[in-house]
Amino acid sequence: MALSRPIYNLLGLYFEQLFNHPLRTKSITSSVLATSANYASQRIGGGKSINKNTLVAYGMFGLVFGGSFPHYFYKYVEEFLQNAGKAKQMYLFLIERLVFAPVYQALSLYFLSRFEGNNHDFAFKNLCKLYWPLLTTNWKYLSLLVFINVKFVPPMLRVLFGNLIGFFWVLFVASKRRKAAEATAAAN
Numbered sequence: 001m002a003l004s005r006p007i008y009n010l011l012g013l014y015f016e017q018l019f020n021h022p023l024r025t026k027s028i029t030s031s032v033l034a035t036s037a038n039y040a041s042q043r044i045g046g047g048k049s050i051n052k053n054t055l056v057a058y059g060m061f062g063l064v065f066g067g068s069f070p071h072y073f074y075k076y077v078e079e080f081l082q083n084a085g086k087a088k089q090m091y092l093f094l095i096e097r098l099v100f101a102p103v104y105q106a107l108s109l110y111f112l113s114r115f116e117g118n119n120h121d122f123a124f125k126n127l128c129k130l131y132w133p134l135l136t137t138n139w140k141y142l143s144l145l146v147f148i149n150v151k152f153v154p155p156m157l158r159v160l161f162g163n164l165i166g167f168f169w170v171l172f173v174a175s176k177r178r179k180a181a182e183a184t185a186a187a188n
Helices: 002-021 022-045 052-066 068-080 084-116 119-150 155-186
Strands: none
Touching: 002 022, 002 155, 022 052, 022 084, 022 119, 022 155, 052 068, 052 084, 052 155, 068 084, 084 155, 119 155
């Protein structure tokens, strides 16, 4: 029971900040989660050293895009669907899967590479190589979790649930990107 008090306090602080400063809270949380997932991916991958460039790239992406893009996207979709009635959740799910996921996946692959210091040509080539396999994997494995989040999770907890999903997704993406970079380096 003693352990639960700090957890409740931390969650209380998080929800208070999310309510009072949603964009800032989502951006900082996304940055911390993306950096943590990338670090975990590198540790699980068994590398001899931690690639600090990718840690910074994931942190920057989370800070710049990870909080703001979903925040504004869902804000405008909610406004657009305000009169959808009972079908609102299904429309939200379909828009998320067919519009948000493809666009966000492309943004993440391109800008992560750019934040790592790669030029446009390399980032675009990396995007073309990884986009479709990652997007289909996203649709295949995350659609059920997104549906649960949209249909059953109370609105107040959706960001937190989405962050948990996001942590494991970033862990997976970081692993795929690292393996692709290793294969490219081995080929050269």
